[in-house]
Amino acid sequence: MNSSMKKTVLALALTSATLIASAPSYAEVTANASVTSNYIWRGLTQTTNDAAVQGGIDYADESGFYVGTWVSNVNYGADDVYSYEHDMYFGFSGESGDITYDVGYLYYNYDSEANFDFAEVYGSVGYGGLSATLSLLAHTEADEGEGRDYGFAQASYISVDYGMPVLNGAELGLHVGYHQGDFAEDFNGVPDGYADWGVSIAKDGFSFAVTGTDLDDTGADAYDNDSIKFSVGYGVDFEL
Template sequence: MKTSTKKTLLAAAISSACLFTAMPSYAEFTANAGVSSNYIWRGLTQTENEAAVQGGIDYSHEGGFYAGTWASNVNYGAGDVYSYEHDMYFGFAAESGDISYDVGYLYYNYDDEANFDFAEIYGTVGMGGFSLSLYVLAHTEADEGLGQDFGFGKATYTSVDYTTEVLNGTELGFHVGYHQGDFAEAFNGVEGYVDYGISIAKDGFSFAITGTDLDDAGDDDAFDNDAVKFTVGYSMDFAL
């Protein structure tokens, strides 16, 4: 799933504006396209460790508002009805000096037969190379099972990230996150867990090493989500 201000391989276009300086107003449309050896979301493969083709369109305004849409192929195992993920999102991002923030709404859309669409609200605060993010379940079309609660705020994802520039424009990133809640468990097939990663990116190319604290891979060993994963990718942006 795509989230704002997030994964190195799936970076959302974010507009930022100084809160205290008057600037000419403008709007911009951009498109992005990429390929990856694996689609990793919050430490877990979304393609059964196979390749993904991804792309989207974003709108951003100097005032800080942004909106966009993004899609990828997905594969959750033999016999499932999922074939694609289509995300839609909007939000507001701004910065002043070294402090930045981003708040928004993100809707995850899947095949009609899946009946598992859901949405999150999110917020990120950044200072220098550090950022702290929180994603909160807003609503879902999925049916609750016995003893489950898919209500507002009943599933969350919290992450801490740090990025820095090294070696003439190469970006080095570190990440750790925690996903929990009944809906998170229903969708992922695993209980609350920690994910972590390190990534290197330059000129559209990226390499990431990711892992989780899971003791086993769940019901389907093909996902192998308890193992460290190595992912390479390439993406490019276009002005529209």
């Protein structure tokens, strides 16, 4: 998911995981809207490689407190039945010298078609363009299967991101992450923990990204998560 945890144009882990920003100088309410050719989350498609329309609203206070909501269409099956993802989150971000930090809570809400609501707590620290983020499973409505453990912190996602300006005002983003735990495996439909990576270029609201994972063929042709994916998107932010 910027300073208020809203997702970016491509909803990439390499940007959405970068929760770092200094506290705003005054309270503000902002909104965002975007379209993307493929909603990628932690290296995996959330739309069976189809397009997504996304948007959200954020409130950020000068104290560093923020709260927001974000929504996107998703598709977790091969039968073209579309669902939605509705995220709600709050947290606190700030800085101490050259170090930035962000901690918060994020709830992922889905309709009955997906039926896998869950929440995470997250923390992130950064220095310059470099940041590291840890997200831990907080709770879920999903029922545990036999021998599975969906308890607190029994699933985690850790990532490292780096962003830097390049030619003509564009920004290059680099990302690596690792998702593991019984819940992560069951939610993502993968047989084990996995690593993901991404490279993105963004300028003036336009984004292009290349992402991939270390997964072997999972047998789900609609997801194709063992292949390198290319995504393009466009997004806008505006004050309310």
